[in-house]
Amino acid sequence: MKVATPRWLSPEILAPLGVGLLALSLWEIAVRVSGIPPYLLPGPILVLQTLVQEWGSLFPALLITLQITLVAFLAAIASGLLIAILFTQSKWIERSFFPYAVILQTTPIVAIAPLIIIWVRQIVPGDNSTFVSLVICAWIVAFFPILSNTTLGLNSADHNLVNLFQLYHASRWQALLYLRLPSAMPYFLGGLRISGGLALIGAVVAEFVAGTGGTRSGIAYQILISSFNLQIPRMFAALLMTTVLGVTIFAALTLLSDYLLRYWHESAVKQEN
Amino acid sequence: MTSAAITLNHVRKVYANGTTALKDFNLAVEAGQFVSIVGPSGCGKSTVLRLIAGLGQMNSGQIHWGKEQDSRKLAFVFQEASLMPWATVQENVRLPLKLAGLSTRAAAAAVAEAIALVDLQGFEQAYPRELSGGMKMRVSIARALITQPEILLMDEPFGALDEMTRSRLNSDLLDLWLQKRWTVVFVTHNIYEAVYLSNRVVVMAARPGRVVADLAIDSAYPRSESFRTEPLYNQYCRQISQALAGASQGEPL
Ligand SMILES: Nc1ncnc2c1ncn2[C@@H]1O[C@H](COP(=O)(O)OP(=O)(O)OP(=O)(O)O)[C@@H](O)[C@H]1O
Ligand SMILES: [Mg+2]
Numbered sequence: 423m424k425v426a427t428p429r430w431l432s433p434e435i436l437a438p439l440g441v442g443l444l445a446l447s448l449w450e451i452a453v454r455v456s457g458i459p460p461y462l463l464p465g466p467i468l469v470l471q472t473l474v475q476e477w478g479s480l481f482p483a484l485l486i487t488l489q490i491t492l493v494a495f496l497a498a499i500a501s502g503l504l505i506a507i508l509f510t511q512s513k514w515i516e517r518s519f520f521p522y523a524v525i526l527q528t529t530p531i532v533a534i535a536p537l538i539i540i541w542v543r544q545i546v547p548g549d550n551s552t553f554v555s556l557v558i559c560a561w562i563v564a565f566f567p568i569l570s571n572t573t574l575g576l577n578s579a580d581h582n583l584v585n586l587f588q589l590y591h592a593s594r595w596q597a598l599l600y601l602r603l604p605s606a607m608p609y610f611l612g613g614l615r616i617s618g619g620l621a622l623i624g625a626v627v628a629e630f631v632a633g634t635g636g637t638r639s640g641i642a643y644q645i646l647i648s649s650f651n652l653q654i655p656r657m658f659a660a661l662l663m664t665t666v667l668g669v670t671i672f673a674a675l676t677l678l679s680d681y682l683l684r685y686w687h688e689s690a691v692k693q694e695n
Numbered sequence: 696m697t698s699a700a701i702t703l704n705h706v707r708k709v710y711a712n713g714t715t716a717l718k719d720f721n722l723a724v725e726a727g728q729f730v731s732i733v734g735p736s737g738c739g740k741s742t743v744l745r746l747i748a749g750l751g752q753m754n755s756g757q758i759h760w761g762k763e764q765d766s767r768k769l770a771f772v773f774q775e776a777s778l779m780p781w782a783t784v785q786e787n788v789r790l791p792l793k794l795a796g797l798s799t800r801a802a803a804a805a806v807a808e809a810i811a812l813v814d815l816q817g818f819e820q821a822y823p824r825e826l827s828g829g830m831k832m833r834v835s836i837a838r839a840l841i842t843q844p845e846i847l848l849m850d851e852p853f854g855a856l857d858e859m860t861r862s863r864l865n866s867d868l869l870d871l872w873l874q875k876r877w878t879v880v881f882v883t884h885n886i887y888e889a890v891y892l893s894n895r896v897v898v899m900a901a902r903p904g905r906v907v908a909d910l911a912i913d914s915a916y917p918r919s920e921s922f923r924t925e926p927l928y929n930q931y932c933r934q935i936s937q938a939l940a941g942a943s944q945g946e947p948l
């Protein structure tokens with residue numbers, strides 16, 4: 423490793439940061455010069471102030487949304503991985519079920535969220551009902567990229583290596599564990615990066631549809647009531663928190679991917695040409 | 696011929712896209728023999744090896760194994776190194792033993808020995824991407840040798856190596872072969888290598904792949920480097936090169 427400038431001073435970070443600061447400054451100036459009222463467009467400074475003031479009510483709501491997102495995401499990982507493995511064990515299972523996974527994916531979640539909420543309420547009574555239905559909605563959105571990417575990855579093992587395993591009479595289990603799963607790793611991790619963000623979007627969209635208050639309402643509900651009450655700065659603050667959460671999830675998954683693939687995959691190793 | 700270890704009779708292989716890779720291909724390999732197959736690119740050499748190894752179906756013909764032969768004691772060195780990129784050199788070499796159920800500790804000595812055999816000590820913990828093409832190929836050879844095979848199928852194993860390493864590995868391979876008496880089917884583009892190593896050189900022609908010449912190389916082992924300068928050696932090389940030229944005649948360019 424050569425001694426380099428610290429990572430946060432690299433142009434990759436400084437350049438977008440500069441662009442962002444510039445845009446925010448222009449926004450602030452424009453708002454002040456034009457005199458647009460804050461209930462139409464608040465300046466970034468006001469949004470930040472509101473964020474600090476409202477932190478006590480917004481942050482717990484964000485945590486609820488995060489909780490929904492995480493549970494749905496974990497469920498999507500587990501189910502996506504398991505079903506992908508099942509698919510590679512038999513072409514027939516894959517042929518029979520893959521189209522339904524596609525249908526699940528292409529059905530707009532806004533349209534089916536009310537149904538899911540009603541159905542879940544029949545099965546799970548009480549306060550947990552909304553939470554469960556929101557998790558299901560977010561799961562539906564997040565599940566498919568993991569499934570399709572992992573299926574692709576499991577089928578992408580090097581042909582010669584597949585033959586080699588065959589020559590040495592490897593069991594199905596060994597081939598899966600030592601060949602197919604490692605081959606699928608980069609694809610799976612690519613799926614995770616897409617799904618992490620989608621789980622958050624799914625959770626937010628479903629919360630919008632559910633529109634319920636109560637003790638376990640998430641950030642989307644806060645956005646919704648802020649807009650009803652014309653508390654536009656508060657709405658912006660909540661929106662900002664959601665975006666930051668999404669970016670954080672993506673960054674964390676990218677770091678995880680780079681870490682797991684650091685020794686061997688082109689996407690993660692530093693090339694020295 | 697009762698001592699034949701592997702016999703291919705009238706083998707025909709047509710790939711799914713309609714390419715006739717082999718047509719009426721016949722070859723009998725004696726136990727303990729070192730047979731080289733030479734031939735123009737695309738004539739079906741790899742296909743022959745793959746069929747012997749039981750990888751892929753033929754369209755007609757048979758492959759017989761001799762009574763003494765255990766078709767499971769077979770090792771294959773592919774034309775590409777085909778290493779697991781996520782595994783270190785050590786783990787790659789250990790793979791066949793791992794698949795056989797041996798623990799890492801039980802395999803350690805054999806792994807070290809195989810790595811030493813191909814001169815890769817010090818690279819045990821390296822990943823394939825950190826190795827040169829020739830080094831990768833040597834890992835692949837170590838992986839093949841670790842199971843103590845009786846039949847060794849090698850598909851241009853030394854194609855990517857420099858001349859020095861190639862001739863060193865050639866003599867190493869011969870030494871090992873004299874010790875262990877494997878049956879070797881060795882595919883190469885290199886006539887000199889084929890003559891130096893083999894009891895017998897089979898020349899193939901392309902489209903459809905078939906045998907056009909079959910030469911016994913009558914020279915006693917162990918063969919020293921000086922064999923490469925003997926008139927007999929040069930005569931064999933010339934003969935094979937003529938057979939190859941004949942095989943390529945009438946080929947569309
Ligand atoms: N999987 C495949 N599908 C279709 N055709 C194939 C396949 N593998 C090989 N062939 C065809 O079969 C023929 C023989 O191929 P093979 O790989 O055995 O040649 P080769 O003698 O090993 O060539 P080289 O010296 O270049 O490695 C070629 O014409 C090739 O196009
Ligand atoms: Mg070949």
